[in-house]
Structures are given as structure tokens and as C-alpha cells.
Amino acid sequence: GGDAGARLELTAALPDRVAGGTEIRIGDPAIQAVVRASGLDKELADAGVEVRWANISGGPQSIQAFRADKLDCSAVADIPSLFAAWTGTSTKIVFQSVVVDPVNHPIYQLGVAPGVTVASLADLRGKKIAYSAGQAQGALVLRVLQKAGLTRDDVTLVELTSTGDSYVTALGSKAVDVAPIGAANVKIYKAKYPGGGAILTGIRDDASTLYCLTSSVQDAEKAAALKVYVGVRAKALLWQNANPDGYAKAYLQETQGLSEADAKDVVATEGAKGIPATWDNALTRLQQTADLLAEQQNRDKLDVTTLVDRRFEPVEAEAAGADVVTGDAA
Amino acid sequence: MTILETRPRVARPDVRVVRRRLGPGHRIPYAFWIGPILLLAVWSAGSATGLISPAILTAPWDVVVAFGEQWTDHDLLGNILSSLHRAALGLGFGIAAGGVLAVVSGLSRLGESLIDGPIQIKRSVPTLALIPLFIAWFGIGQEMKIVTIALISLVPIYIHTHNGLRGIDGRYAELAETIGIGRGEFVRHIVLPGALPGFLLGMRFAVTSSLLGLVVVEQYNATAGIGHMITLAEQYGQTDVIVVGLVIYGVFGYCADSAVRLVGRKVLAWRRTLED
Amino acid sequence: MTILETRPRVARPDVRVVRRRLGPGHRIPYAFWIGPILLLAVWSAGSATGLISPAILTAPWDVVVAFGEQWTDHDLLGNILSSLHRAALGLGFGIAAGGVLAVVSGLSRLGESLIDGPIQIKRSVPTLALIPLFIAWFGIGQEMKIVTIALISLVPIYIHTHNGLRGIDGRYAELAETIGIGRGEFVRHIVLPGALPGFLLGMRFAVTSSLLGLVVVEQYNATAGIGHMITLAEQYGQTDVIVVGLVIYGVFGYCADSAVRLVGRKVLAWRRTLED
């Protein structure tokens, strides 16, 4: 897409100057809203970066857009970059963020159907668990089983794609005993289906990345623009931590159509975001996930260091300045 | 079998032979409303008695509340308008293309052998799975959405018009051949009016298909639209908003369908069928 | 306009007046194959020249390889069979229900006012959005899938049969009324054969709808099936497997459609239309 700039080796330093009118195509709806609300869009404009926003997020959609070369970067969790690699689309992660208190602010909890008792992960033995092989929820289930010391044969995995609220419905109608549901949906689930419950997984599922087409990172002009964007994105996340109400209003209410109360709930469950000082921990976790999936789903071994572009690591940390998180939280 | 019926409507006696009617008889006035009202009644009754749990299907009154909320707080009108705009554009292109292709393939065996197969295959294949292709060709913007909807609504128009055209009584083609009429006039005077009942049936499907197509295309990079609204609501488990979307679909679909049928009754005034 | 054509096929001279044919003329033998072969040729050419990138659409030869892999390693045959089984069952119920409803609502205005509205509304609403309801009512097993497919394929059967029935020439109903025929015989001798062309068109849509319905229902708790295979492949982004699925859909859809049309030609031998 667009007139390609000069080729930039992946080892070369990121250029500092953005050629005027460089356009990057980004699918990052939450940050889009935050950037607008926080005034950070001015910073982008001042740097000469033109962002063409796409309301695209999630694995399948972003991979489709990448393949058609209609998108440069998209915000996703950790799984999509693995699948992109396995299916032959070369991407690089240019941004990593975490949740400051990940275990108490998980993305997913394990929903438990009404009338089923699951108090701990060990109780999963013999249960019917919703499983969707290609989605983050699927990977989570595998990791949960691994942590519980169970194998796939100890439970019944029910192949079920998570679209919309299909897992909530499946739980409510007792089609499955256990299913990973979004933490934000737990309250709705419990209200809808009295007797339904949910337990924490105790597993970190807070990986959050911005991944880009390798060819876009190799485009000198786009790389320069992305460097700016990564910095702005870090600031945007910090702004979001500092202005939960502004974030709730700009994104959850105005673009996602939630009511004010629901939006507040979502912000509360999401928890504060952290910019890690280094990506080391994140990459370790990513490698674990890659290994688990490779083993469980008969895929090639993958070296996740080939999936990241660590030149952006310091850019991100610098932008966060003193607010970077370190240690176990990172 | 025959009974005598006295109709004392007027002072003058009117005793007719009344044969048992085998056709459907007269249209019931306001029958248009019966179906939807019935549905609404069942839904209300089910919700009120608790037979339909609100988790499965939000109660009508709650849907009204949600509707109001969406209207005032979330620009429901804007969503509706941008969906309608997309659907109408796609439908327009689909109708034009489908109609032209149907006439070409209907009137020429060569055209048919080239056009018909690909269209049949296209329609056998899930649209959702073709989206990646369309994205590659038309991008992720409005263009892709309109092309997709056009291709969705092209199919019923094409098939019904083609079928209707091929179903025209061969004697009318003979007539046309003997009066020295050209191809163009043949199409205008015989093919198009003769295929019109088929085309109109196709329209009924095309209209609903174009609306349903929104659900698919508005998952991709849309910032407004009913399909987008439903997709979002699904993500956040907002059953009531989903049902608002479904009701809007139902209302639009039903009205559009009824409108096409009404138009059909008007323009097919030359027919004397069981419908009358 | 008229030209003289000599056909020296036989020893005996045959000079006929040959009027410019306005209808489509004779069927081209083996035309059935032209469409698919053309499509395959374009696809192959595009892939070979690199115009179609393999990331967007896998090349035909790679699809063959993927097909082989799926066949040997992933029980493709089993997937196909369990999909066909589901589709056939759902289709069967859908046809039966759609046909009966169409006759009831076609022949009675009261029936119509009760049946027609809900069906029109049902078809205006995305099936995907109705699945939660069906799951709640029918569970998440095979039953729900078959009911969903039945409801999907019911719609075109109902609408086309209803439309075909209502399009029957009113004069035949008059005839029936004068020969003292009962309702049942009227349905058997006039309504069903008269609505048959419509029904057959409906069948063409019902067959493909039932196959397409698989994509939706096999997202739910299926362990086998083409729809399941495609869904999985979509999540993984395995273009080649998706295309294997699409090709299977295309082949089945095209063959089923052609079969219905062939049957149509046989059972509609009493018609003399532009088709002949």
C-alpha cells in the first residue's frame, strides 16, 4: 500500500526523521480513541505522522488485512503473531504492554455453568470445557490444563468457536460445564444465569501487543512513523491509567456503545496498564505459549525472537520514562 | 358442492351460485399487521410469564428502553442510516449487474455457459470465506463492503430473473420472431415484462440479503451500522442491544419485503392468478 | 430478417425459412463443464503468473496437495460425510415443513396472515443471531444443528412454493371448481404441479442454503464437518485448507444445483418455454 519508502534493514537503526506526510495504517481502536481524547494526536501530527485508522482488531481480521497489504499494524494479544508465523505471514511485534496486577485483572475467567461445582482448577477433571483451537481462549484452556496438571484426555473438550457471546450462551444452556469468558462479561453472565459462577485461572493472560507487517517495518518511512507511534502509544496507555473516566467515555461509551455504568465496570476489570522496561518476561511467556501450542496442535517449533522487533523496545520504555514497570509485573 | 347464498346488501336481491372456493380468496385487509402483531404478542406473553427468560430473549419493553438509550446516547439513527446507505448502494449495483447478467445469459447459450457456472459456484460458497479475497481486491474500506453486498444481492436477482426469463412461454418468442422485432425490442417488450414476476421474487430475496450482508461486512473496519452495533453488543454480552438490532432487521426486512410485494401487485395487474 | 438456410445433412434438400432466433436456442452440450473449467483456468493462470498471491488464494495445485493432506491426515471424508448427513437431514425437514406451510398459507388467507409474517421476519433476521435462542431451546448437540438448517432451508422452499402457487393461472382454479373436485384433489392435481416450477427454484436455493448453514452451525460443538474445518482454518489463517473447503462447497453446490435443474427439466416436460 502507498508509495513504499526506502528499504530499511531490520538491523539498521530506526530513522528519527519522518518524511512529511508518511501514512501508517493502524488498527488500534482503543488507542485511537485515547489519542483523540488526550490530545496526543497533535504530537503525531507535529511529527508528520499521518495515521489512517482502521476499526480492525483481533487475529483473523488483522491477518486477512495484512495478507491483502491493507494494514500496517494491529493491536492484538499474543496468539495472532504466532498464527501469522505458522501460516506464512511475516510480522513483527513492535509494542508490548502488560497489566500491572495481572492475576487479579485477568482478561479471561473460567465461567462455570449453573449447577456445576468447580472451585479450583483441579475440579476441571472430567468436565466439558469449551475449546476453540485457533483463538486465545483455546490457548488459555490448554495453559489452564497444563497448570492443573491435566491432559486433554482428562476432560472433554467441546469444540466451540467463541463468537460474540456464544460461550456465555453455551454455559447458560449447560452445553458445557466450563468456558473461558471475558472478565468483563462475568458480571453479565452471572446476572443472566443465576447459579452460574466463575473462577480465576491464576494464569497471566495479559499479553497485549501491537504487531506489524514485517514489510512495513522494513519501509524506512513507515518505520520512522512507527517509532513515533510507539512512543505516543505508550503515553496514551499511561494517560488511560491516569484518566480512567476519560478513557471510559472516549472509547467504551462513545465508540463501543456501552452505558456509563458498564463502561466503568469494564475499566475496573481491565486494571491499570503497564509499560515494561524490557520485553524479556513477555517473550519468555510468549515462547511458553508457542511451545505449548506447537506441542498440543502439532505445529512447528517457533523461535519467538523472530517475531519481535526489539528496536522498538527502548522507544516504548523511553516514552514511559519513570512509569515503566519492572520485575514480576513486567 | 354448490350452495345458494343470499346477499341482501342492496335492496335488489342477489342470489348467486356460490361454488366452493378452492383458491385463497380475497385478501384480508390489514393482514399485513397480523403476523408481526402475533409475533409480538407471543414474545410479550412469553416474557411476561417468564417462559422466555430475559437471558435468552430480552422482553419487548426492555428492548424499547434499550432502543431509546441507543437512540439518544449512541446515535442509533446514524447507525441505521449508514447501514441503509451501504445496503442501498450495494443493492443498487447488485440489481443492475444481476439483471444485465441474467438477460445476457438467459438469451444466449454461450453467455449462459460462461456466466451461469461461476455465479452458481459463487453462491455455493460462504460469503464469509470470500471476504479475504474481497479485502485483497477492494481494500478494507467502504468499497469492499459495497462490492460484497452487491455480490450477495446479485445472486438472487440473477437466478430469479434468469429463471423467470427462461420460463416465458415460448409462443411469445415465436410471435416476436414473426413481427420482425429486433433483439433490443424483444428484450424490452417480451423478456423484461415476462421475467418481471421472477425478477420481483428475486428482489424480495435481494433486499433481505443486502440487509443481512451488513452483518458480515460491518464486522470489518466499520465504525457505524446496525451490523457493527450487533457485533459490538455481542462482544460485551448486551443481549438487549442485540435484540434491538434484530428488531430493526426484522422491521426493515418485513417492510422492504412487503413493499416489493405491493409493487409486484401493482405492476403485475395484467395477471389473473390465484393471488387475485 | 428471414434468410434461407440450406441444410445438406441428408440427401434430400431441406431449405427452411430461418427466422432470426430471439430465444436462447439449443442447449450447448457439455455446457455444464464450461463455467467451472473457465473458473479453474482463470484461477490457475492467476496463480501461475503470480497475479493471485498464494496468501490470498492458494494455487489450485497447492489446494490439491492440501486436499490430499486433509484426506489422509485429517479424515476429510469423515468431515464431508458428517456435513452431508447434517445438511440432508435438515434439508429434508426444511422441505417438508416449508412445503406444507406454503400450501396452507397459499390456499388460505387466514393461514397466510398467521404464517407468512413470522416467516418473512425470520428470514430478515441473521441466523447467527438466532443461534443463542436455538441453543437454549434445543441444546448444543446435533438436534440444534438440524433444526437450524431446517429453518434455513425452509425459507426458500416456503417462499418459492407460495409464490409459485399464487402464480398459478386463476383459470385452472375455476376449472377445478366446476368439476366438483375436493380440496385434497385440488392440491394434488392443480396446486402442486402448478407450483412445481416455483418449488424447484426454491429447491435450488434450499440445497445451497442447507450447505451454507453448515458453516454457521458447525461452529458450535462440532467435531467434524466441512463448516467446522473452515472455521478452524479461518482462525488459524490456513488459507489452503479454507480453499479446500470452499472448493468442496463449490463442487457440492454446483452439482446439487445442476441436479435440481436436471430434475426440473425432466418433470417440467409439459412446459414449452424459452428454456426449450
Added chain:
Amino acid sequence: MATDPGGLITRPAVRVRDLHRRFSANGGVLNGLDLDIAPGEFVALIGRSGTGKSTLLRALAGLDRDIAGHGEIEVPEAVSVVFQDSRLLPWKRILDNVVLGLREPDAAQRGRTALDEVGLAGRERSWPFQLSGGEQQRASLARSLVREPQLLLADEPFGALDALTRIRMHKLLRKLCEAHQPAVLLVTHDVDEAIALADRVIVLDAGVVRADVPVDPAGRSRTELRTFLLEELGVEKENR
């Protein structure tokens, strides 16, 4: 059955009083028509094209529910109609068209016989479109004759037939009328046909019965009757 127990007064098989029918835009087609047909009586109806002969037949057959007008009509139970268009069901083979709705076990045999009588033996399995115009008309005639109605309404059943075939059909019709004694109302354009077949000839004009003359071999000669009827139809002398 249609005769009163005492046998003194014959109740007419068909009784029409003050019949009015009009199609919205036009004026009235039938304007106060009265008509009686006795059981077993053969009445021929002649009249100009567009005077309302078919409209009257449809009223007698009970097929004009939705047409404006009023009046009184009485007809027997078992009515059979030969329509002006032959109205064969295109999706049924000829024999099936003829026996349509017959429930007797020997229906097929009777249908075959009827087809034979109208000269269509061997065409049982043809589709309607495979018949010539006259053959279609005869098949439609066979369909009516196989039914033995109390009232036969025939709308130009011989219009498309050549002289010889027409004479054969006349004989057939007469034979059947003698056997089953239905009341018959036959629309025809052929004055000679009307005189040859009917007991009484009725001329319809301007929506009323303009003339109603018995074909009485003892009374005025057939030639006189012919001249009279042609006069009533408005045909001038040199053309008769």
C-alpha cells in the same frame, strides 16, 4: 328429480331472474336477463362477440363471485362447463385431463372411451401442447362429456373444428343428451349449428334476451328460422 312430485309443473333446471353484471369501467354487460331452461332441454345461445354470452355462462357456473351486479340464479347441483378456451391443465396428459376429479374405479376406461369418441384415440399420453387447436377443443369436450352433468354449459365447443369433425361432435353430443338428459346451454356463433342441435334458440343482445324461439320442426321451417336469427344478429340480406 327436478320434476315436482305430482309431475304437473316442471321446475326449471335453470332459472335466472333480472340478472345484472357489469365490469367496473364499462357499462353493464348483462342488464336484467331472465332465462329458464327445463330439465333435459337443449338451448342454444347466440349473440354478437362481446355481448356477454361467456359472462352469462360464468354466472351460471358460479364463477363470477367478484363481478358487480345482482339478480337471482338457480342451477342444478351437477354442472359441467366447456370453456371457450379449452383450458386443459398443461401439466397433465390428455387422459389425465379428461378424467380429472373422477373417482369412479372405471374412470380411466371411461376417459379412454370419451377420447375415442372425440377422435383422439391413441393420444391419451400426449401433453396438451402437442395437440392441434381442434384436438385441444375436443379433449376439453371429452372432459365435460365424461361427467354426465345435470346442466352442461358449453361455450363454443366446436369453434375450432372442421365441418366433418363438427358433424361428428354434434352426433356425439346429441347421443349423450338423449342418454342422460342434461339441460344444455350451448353458446355458438353458427346459426345452423344452433338450429341443428337445439330445442330452443336464444339471441342475446344488449344484455337481455332479445329473441327466444323454439326450433319446432312442426312450426316455421328451419330456413325461415335461420333467416330470422340472422336478421336478429344484424346480418343484412345479401350476406345471409
Added chain:
Amino acid sequence: MATDPGGLITRPAVRVRDLHRRFSANGGVLNGLDLDIAPGEFVALIGRSGTGKSTLLRALAGLDRDIAGHGEIEVPEAVSVVFQDSRLLPWKRILDNVVLGLREPDAAQRGRTALDEVGLAGRERSWPFQLSGGEQQRASLARSLVREPQLLLADEPFGALDALTRIRMHKLLRKLCEAHQPAVLLVTHDVDEAIALADRVIVLDAGVVRADVPVDPAGRSRTELRTFLLEELGVEKENR
């Protein structure tokens, strides 16, 4: 145009040689038929129902591409056909049916005049289903007459008309024939009509021309001709 430059030999407008036609199952319908029609000549074709009159007309009109058989046919360029069924397009109002395909600017006016001539003035905007049988036939006649063809093929165009209307239509047809001098092949079942209108009467039987007699006022009398033709049709003496 159809005459050779020297004016010595008139090339026929219609020339048919050894025409064979058969429908798969049946035997032959036309079995070696020869026929010439001179330009401006009016030929009547009579024959039993189902002998192949319509089949012959369809062959002359070039509408039988797909029927088995052989033979040679020559016809002029501008042919107009009145079909046995009136074949009005149901979706066009009467006037539009009549002027269908006419490109002249005064088409509508001519159509109106033609409708007036066949007695359908005021019915221009009716739908075909709103016309009576005879009215439909007349509309179809108007459609053919408005075209001034070199060859008019008419398949029982007056079958559904009463005596008076029929006479009017005869006059109209004769007037038009005098004005434009088309060759005419008229199928009729009415021997009197054939004699009244035609220059020559042809009897079709068993797929060949069985008799071909000129209607010559100077030669044998019309009554003799009538008797002869009825004989040829197989009508026995007492029925003529």
C-alpha cells in the same frame, strides 16, 4: 418486386416443394406437400382438424426449426401471422399489443385505426384478459393487419366470431388485400368463408394437397364448389 423484370413469368410469392414434417412419435404430418402462391393471391386452406394446417403455416412462418423433416420453402421477406390462439402478450395493453414492434412515428394512430376497424375502439387500454374470446381474436387480427406484409398467414382468424362480426371482418380483410396486395394463406373451417374470400381453395389431407380449386365466378358455381369441397372433407350428403 416479386415479378421478373420482363414481366413474363410471375415468380410465386410462396413456393413449397416436397415438404415433409413429422413429430417424433407420430407418423408424418406433412408428407411431400407442394404449394405455390402468387403475389397478391388469396388462398384458403381447409382440412380436417389435426391434418397439419397449422404445421404448414408454422413452416412458412419459419417457426419450425426444430421439427424433423425436409423440403424446400421460399417465402417473401415481410410475413405476418395471425396465430390460431390469439397470442396477445398478457402484459401489454391492447393498443400496445397491436403496435408491438412498429417503429413508424404514427404507429399509435394506425393501431387505433386498426382497433376501430375490428370494432374495438375504446378498448385500447384494456388488458388482454379483459377481452372476450372474439375480442381477443379481433385484436390479434388488428395486430397483423396494421403491418402490411407481403405474405399474410392467418390461422382461423374468424373462428370465434359471430356471423355479423365475421362478415365485417371479411370486408375489412378484403379491403386491405385490395390496398396492399399481399399473398394470403388463410386457414378456415368454414367452407363458405373460404369460397367467399379466396381466389383459390386448397384441401389438405394426409399431409398433401388433396384438392386445389380456383374460385372462379366464371367457372363452376359457388354452390357446386361448396358441395365439392365438403365432399373432399368427407361430409356426407345429408349433412352438407
